[in-house]
Amino acid sequence: MNASARQSSRARTRGTAVLVVSVLLIIGLVAWIAVARSNGAGGDFHGEGTGEEQIVEVPEGSSVSELGPNLEQLGVVKTNAAFQTAALSSSDYDDIQPGFYRLQKGMSAQAAVTALLDPANRVTPLQVYGGATLMDVTVVGGQTRSGILSLIRQVACDTSGSSSCVTMDDLTRVASTADPATLGVPEWARAAVTAKAGDAKRLEGLIAPGDYIVDPQASAESILTDLITRSASLYESTNITGRAQAIGLSPYELLTSASLVERESPAGEFDKVARVILNRLAAPMRLEFDSTVNYGLTSVEVATTNEDRQRVTPWNTYAKDGLPETPIASPSLEAIEAMENPAQGDWLFFVTVDKNGTTVFNNSFEEHLADVQRAQEAGVLDSNR
Template sequence: MTTQRSARGRTRRLAVLIASILLIIGLIAWIAIARNNSAADFAGAGNGEEQIVEIPEGSSLSQLGPELEKRGIVATDGAFQTAAANNPDSDSVHPGFYRLQGEMSAESAVAALLDPANKITPLQVYGGATLMDVNVIGGPGRPGIFSMIQEVTCAGSNTANCVDVEKLSKIAADADPASLGVPDWAQQVVAARAGDAKRLEGLIVPGEYIIDPGSSAEEILTDLITKSAKVYNDTGIVDRAKDVGLSPYELLVAASLVEREAPAGEFDKVARVILNRLAAPMRLEFDSTVNYGLPQVEVATTKTDRERVTPWNTYAMDGLPQTPIASPSLEAIEAMEHPADGNWLFFVTINKDGTTVFNDTFEQHLEDTQRAYDSGILDSQR
């Protein structure tokens, strides 16, 4: 009995000893591998081959390490983690897309991600922006949204497959509206204008957008339009349009006129003028709608231009333009949804300071229009 019990005890002790030895050997091997991995590193600031990486919202710098190792930007995640831990500014990284290079030292990769010069500039869509560039007579031109997207995607050295104006225009003209995220209330109108890139005018709300330069033209437009549709829908555009006697798409079109015609602080008054004229009925006769169809624009328009028939010229057609003429801001949308009370049918800006006068009668309007001519604001340079 005693002999058997002693033998079992020796067996257990031997098993424990072997297990302990194996555990120690495994631990030593793991430490060695970890040390080797953390020590492996590229030298220098990269091989010149540009790569775009993203730091998502709410992510930390250290979380990027495994992806950088997989893509050959840094040699090992371990080296990157060490470099991030040794950089006191690593917690201040901002979300967005960054331009790095292949085969960077971990230290240089961390420094590059913290350098604002390597961050891809977000797309800034301003109120009144148009899809295409605008050439202004006697003044600086206005870059279109497509050109601004091209500037983001085609900057840096990796320009072979970047998204340019031509690619964006083709997708805008030909892609299925629903697949691009066009809201339900605009799909039928947009589909009816297949082949014309301007059918997407007004469907990208002004604001700041972070664009992945590696995305396709369709992916970029889908992202912008889908986000914009949510913003417009969140204003209650469907119900509010019914309240003012318009369809949601017509309200979008009218808001684009407000954006291009109204001075700051007068959006709701111009919205009321639009509704009053449509109800009269009277032609809107907005110079901004004349300019939208011209290769070159200015504040004043000529008689010849005002007589030119286009899908937008409200001097030559009844009702609203067939599409928006710009991207309306939320302020313009909300002005159309909540127009001011008034009987105004006319308005004119009478000086270069932006002073705008609203009138009920054509006689009063003529007097104020003459004041505008006298101030020089309506002098054509053509």
């Protein structure tokens, strides 16, 4: 082989080697990109997440710029930048509601936005209704009304099945033993709450009706402190201290009276029942409310028995003078305001006389007995026991 042929052969060999190396580099690059994509390298994760739940809070009034960094820190999205891009490209992003959401770690930015827009991922708000009690109530006939502590547990644990969510034991222990000031109990209620240390019912009435966003990962003490603190602010906004003084009660007595109004009154008659309470206290006469009898019983119904009414409890106003030792339920703002601004009248008695909620007020015991007879004939006061 001459020199020219040898040079040509070496050139072809070098060209072949360069081509092989280039092909290998391309194959390697493609493989790296595939692996990088599967592992979420670059600016975004891929897919719906790893399956590991992560609770995310969307605060009231928060923006994309504020939410993105938190999602990145929690490992929900790969980068804030990817989330910003996905969020701003969604025409529905402004529909995301404040609250807590159950997302997953390792979600693509688009999957995270989609999940935040899905109401199914939002932790159900705690709904406290007017007249709710702290503990569960068993109604004669078998129905059970969930108490506020049970509702907290249900909302916090939801459907996650997490073993780390708050327990009923924790909630009951904190309600029974925690320092009232630490829990946010208003100063005017602390002495009464302290006096009943060891009993979870000492916090009755201090969580106002309303919708609350509960952090599923929070401790029992944090949850109760948040609820009581917010409720105290609501009560204070009505000038409960000044209004209580104006009607001759302490703020805690007004709260307790309002809980009776809530449990005893049909809608629209709150201010009249408030006046009956004040008239009876001033007389003085025992209040003799069936709702206060029921509060100390394991099973309740509208009608109470003679035996039940004779039971001496801290709440039974048939067996004790004055108000119950604590509220017997959560009074609504309407009930609070009715006690603060009672109707004018000399009524001492009232009774609901039909199943439509018609309530009759008077100041004559004889007329009251006739009204009670009407109620019995209408089946309102029938006992199932």
